[in-house]
Amino acid sequence: MVQRRDFIKQTGIIFSGMIVPLLFFGNSTHSRMKIEKQYDVIIIGGSYSGLATGMALCRALRKVLILDSGNPCNQQTPHSHNFLTNDGKAPKEIAGIAKKQVQQYDTVTFLDAFVTTGDKTDSGFEIKTDSGESFTAKKLVFATGIKDIIPEIPGFAACWGISVLHCPYCHGYEVRYQKTGILANGDDAYEMASLISNWTTDLTIYSNGKSNLSEQQRKKLQQHKISIVEKEIELLEHKNGYAERIIFKDGTNAALKAMYARLAFVQHSSVPQSLGCEINVEGYIKTDMAQRTTVPGIFACGDNTTRMRTVANAVAMGTTTGMMLNKELIEQTF
Numbered sequence: 001m002v003q004r005r006d007f008i009k010q011t012g013i014i015f016s017g018m019i020v021p022l023l024f025f026g027n028s029t030h031s032r033m034k035i036e037k038q039y040d041v042i043i044i045g046g047s048y049s050g051l052a053t054g055m056a057l058c059r060a061l062r063k064v065l066i067l068d069s070g071n072p073c074n075q076q077t078p079h080s081h082n083f084l085t086n087d088g089k090a091p092k093e094i095a096g097i098a099k100k101q102v103q104q105y106d107t108v109t110f111l112d113a114f115v116t117t118g119d120k121t122d123s124g125f126e127i128k129t130d131s132g133e134s135f136t137a138k139k140l141v142f143a144t145g146i147k148d149i150i151p152e153i154p155g156f157a158a159c160w161g162i163s164v165l166h167c168p169y170c171h172g173y174e175v176r177y178q179k180t181g182i183l184a185n186g187d188d189a190y191e192m193a194s195l196i197s198n199w200t201t202d203l204t205i206y207s208n209g210k211s212n213l214s215e216q217q218r219k220k221l222q223q224h225k226i227s228i229v230e231k232e233i234e235l236l237e238h239k240n241g242y243a244e245r246i247i248f249k250d251g252t253n254a255a256l257k258a259m260y261a262r263l264a265f266v267q268h269s270s271v272p273q274s275l276g277c278e279i280n281v282e283g284y285i286k287t288d289m290a291q292r293t294t295v296p297g298i299f300a301c302g303d304n305t306t307r308m309r310t311v312a313n314a315v316a317m318g319t320t321t322g323m324m325l326n327k328e329l330i331e332q333t334f
Helices: 002-011 048-058 091-102 168-175 186-196 215-223 311-333
Strands: 012-015 018-021 038-044 064-068 108-112 115-120 125-129 134-142 146-148 180-183 203-206 227-229 233-239 242-248 253-255 258-261 265-267 298-300
Touching: 038 048, 038 125, 048 064, 048 091, 048 311, 064 134, 134 311, 168 186, 168 258, 180 186, 186 203, 186 215, 215 227, 298 311
Parallel strands: 038 064, 038 134, 064 108, 134 298, 180 203, 180 258, 203 227
Antiparallel strands: 012 018, 115 125, 125 134, 146 265, 233 242, 242 253
């Protein structure tokens, strides 16, 4: 009797003396009562690019597993811009809507997990997670993004994505005409200054030490009234992530409202490289126009493949990946 009751608890409820099976509809974190182990495609990364890939594949009737560790690089950014129909929305809100829409397709499974290893198999690939689970698929998609290397300047991390920015096309309009800094040196500083000068003329380069700009670059910057400060930075004063001033190590300070920085980065996941995916000279996963990596059967899309870090671009790349991957599956079986 105990065994029967245990079975009832696991599989159904008692209603008017009858056992009624429990039915599960839609998708939750584990979108099926029992997570299956084999899929057409496994997508590692469940943000914009991974979700767009998943939608395209589900609409092509493919069985898809999306694994995501829940650590997007723009989690601190309050608003996303330059994305039609979603301009000004919080990134988390956009991703939440996207996930709900993908969950409507019954061939997708979501799992909160961090992928630790990947291996080639005779029929495709095997992926293992930090919980010890393993899954297989014919194809893989890495939409894992990148991890920015934050400078060891107190206050910088708190401002990153809020008032310390990476992209004027994403955020430049909101800080237009304001007192703006650029944390960079050499060619990067010169390139960024020329770009940002489109949004403000109150612009200063902070090289955080001796500048290595060429004499020709200095003269050009002077013509555009862009100053260069070579003092070492002590900290960045801010209020709730909104920059107020730079404090230098010599005790002086400079007021500002926004700062741009092009940070060094690493791939958020090392699994693509462990599987043999080539990394280009800039540090991104090398892909072709169809988002195929250098390893047959593995695709990549989003911030881990390009410096064009916008939500719109990530979505477009993900959709392309899903369509091109499905086309490849068809060609291999037709």
